[in-house]
Amino acid sequence: MKPIYHVLCATLLCVAAQSHAAETSFTDLPTAQWPQISAINDAPFQQEQFAGNGFLLEYKKKLYAVTAKHIFILIKSDKISSIDIGDDLLSQWTMHPNGDKKNVITLGRLRNADPTEAIDFNIVEKDWLFFDVAKNNSRLRPLHLRETSLQPGEKVFIAGCPYLSAKGCKQNVYAGIFVTTSGPNILLDMGPYDGPPHRFTGLSGAPVIDTHGNVVGIVSTEKPNPNGNGTLYAPASVEYAISTLEKIH
Numbered sequence: 001m002k003p004i005y006h007v008l009c010a011t012l013l014c015v016a017a018q019s020h021a022a023e024t025s026f027t028d029l030p031t032a033q034w035p036q037i038s039a040i041n042d043a044p045f046q047q048e049q050f051a052g053n054g055f056l057l058e059y060k061k062k063l064y065a066v067t068a069k070h071i072f073i074l075i076k077s078d079k080i081s082s083i084d085i086g087d088d089l090l091s092q093w094t095m096h097p098n099g100d101k102k103n104v105i106t107l108g109r110l111r112n113a114d115p116t117e118a119i120d121f122n123i124v125e126k127d128w129l130f131f132d133v134a135k136n137n138s139r140l141r142p143l144h145l146r147e148t149s150l151q152p153g154e155k156v157f158i159a160g161c162p163y164l165s166a167k168g169c170k171q172n173v174y175a176g177i178f179v180t181t182s183g184p185n186i187l188l189d190m191g192p193y194d195g196p197p198h199r200f201t202g203l204s205g206a207p208v209i210d211t212h213g214n215v216v217g218i219v220s221t222e223k224p225n226p227n228g229n230g231t232l233y234a235p236a237s238v239e240y241a242i243s244t245l246e247k248i249h
Contacts, residue, residue, distance in 0.1 A: 025213045031173040035141040038160040038171050038206050039095040041067055045075045053160035053206035054095045058142040059245045065095055065105050065131040067205035068220055069123045076119045083117040085110055098161045098169050103139050108132030112244050125184050127220040127236040143207055145238050146214035150178040150186060156216060160206030164199055185234040186217045208235045
């Protein structure tokens with residue numbers, strides 16, 4: 001009986017060790033040691049140093065390049081009046097870590113293009129763009145969607161580069177607390193801050209992740225605080241993302 005007992009104990013210890021390892025995440029590390037998970041949009045229509053942020057998302061073993069749909073506001077013209085994009089412009093649009101053009105993601109087809117969807121403020125209601133990845137020469141770690149609801153008080157992180165610190169930013173990380181949902185958005189309390197109110201401008205399209213490194217939203221807009229005290233950060237939730245990706249698959 002002893003050999004069987006020892007084998008059983010060893011097996012249980014192994015399972016316990018694997019379970020513990022599965023619970024660890026890069027978010028447990030100091031933010032300076034996180035893998036690169038965010039990139040900037042390097043596109044011909046950019047009006048600032050870059051056109052918002054983006055990231056890689058793996059869904060059902062398929063890799064997508066993701067950013068915010070309201071970036072189309074920068075593209076809007078007589079020729080581009082809907083959520084669609086021609087091959088000529090798309091061929092010039094890449095993603096890469098800020099300041100590192102050697103690690104480049106070349107975008108492929110826009111999977112949720114919609115020639116009937118006008119470019120106006122309503123696009124923030126479904127503020128996700130999904131591109132095929134034509135070529136990936138980057139070291140960005142692909143992320144995965146979380147499909148369970150956030151709980152009030154749960155800690156989240158935003159990773160990306162705002163315009164305010166674009167010069168030296170590689171990947172800033174901002175911690176926040178989930179407050180509640182509001183329509184297609186999750187509302188986050190990003191804490192007190194006495195600096196410029198536009199500190200997050202340029203983060204559009206950056207991933208919002210939970211403490212396990214799973215995507216719970218994408219940086220989109222702001223909304224009034226339900227308690228009437230100011231505004232809260234309002235990333236787009238994953239609801240539209242999941243329904244859209246399910247249609248693609």
